[in-house]
Structure formats: structure tokens, C-alpha cells
Amino acid sequence: MVNDPIADMLTRIRNAGMARHRTVEVPATRMTRSIAQVLKNEGFIQDFTEQGEGVKRSLVITLKYTGKRQRQPVIRALKRVSRPGLRVYAGYRELPRVMGGIGIAVLSTSRGIMTDREARKNGVGGEVLCYIW
Numbered sequence: 001m002v003n004d005p006i007a008d009m010l011t012r013i014r015n016a017g018m019a020r021h022r023t024v025e026v027p028a029t030r031m032t033r034s035i036a037q038v039l040k041n042e043g044f045i046q047d048f049t050e051q052g053e054g055v056k057r058s059l060v061i062t063l064k065y066t067g068k069r070q071r072q073p074v075i076r077a078l079k080r081v082s083r084p085g086l087r088v089y090a091g092y093r094e095l096p097r098v099m100g101g102i103g104i105a106v107l108s109t110s111r112g113i114m115t116d117r118e119a120r121k122n123g124v125g126g127e128v129l130c131y132i133w
Helices: 005-018 030-041 116-122
Strands: 023-027 045-051 058-063 078-080 104-109 112-115 126-132
Touching: 005 023, 005 030, 005 058, 005 078, 005 126, 023 030, 030 045, 030 058, 030 104, 030 112, 030 126, 104 116, 112 116
Parallel strands: none
Antiparallel strands: 023 058, 045 058, 078 126, 104 112, 104 126
């Protein structure tokens, strides 16, 4: 049993990228599914599929790399911001720009999981889950 499934997902993606793995498997929850969808929409991962049934569901995330010879992961770094022991909230005016706009901040808002750009555009704030660049 993992206490923080988001941190677990980010750590698995980080480790798989460092080891140059093609895919990584993470336990499937609504939150991890939504975060994977945001990563796919923003171009950080190629695709994700769901496999298994019942309680044993998992997401298989296909990572994205650049370069033919020196495969470098598209995801350079992932940082968990809000955690179970210390929640971090921000209004849409105070949302951070990650790496000057190169990266994204993933937020949990009243309208679902979205990036900092989408939250600014929609005028909603929320819990800052993680930074990805």
C-alpha cells in the first residue's frame, strides 16, 4: 500500500527515464490516469494504456526520448510539490511559471487535473501537484 500514489508515479517515471526504459508500469487510479493524460497532451510521454482488471489495474506509460544515438528522455525532471504532509495551494494569479514557461505545473482544480496554463486561462486555482520540465 502506497501512501502517496502521485509521488510513486513520478518516481517510477523518473527512474525508468534514467534507465532508458521504453515503458513503465504504475498502479491505475483516477488521479494517475488524469496526470498521464496531461503528460500525453503536453508531449512529455508518447502514450499510455490500461491493463489488468479489478483491483490489479495498472497504467503502462510509453516514455518519449529525443535523439537517435544519445536517447535523452523528454522529461528532464519531475518534482512533487504538494504532498500529504504539506499541501500547497495557489490561486490562478499566483501560479508559478516552471523554467520560464518551458515546463509545466500540474494542478488539481475544481474542474479537474490541468496544467498551469489551462488554469490561468480558465481563471481557476488549486492544489499544485508537481512540476515537470
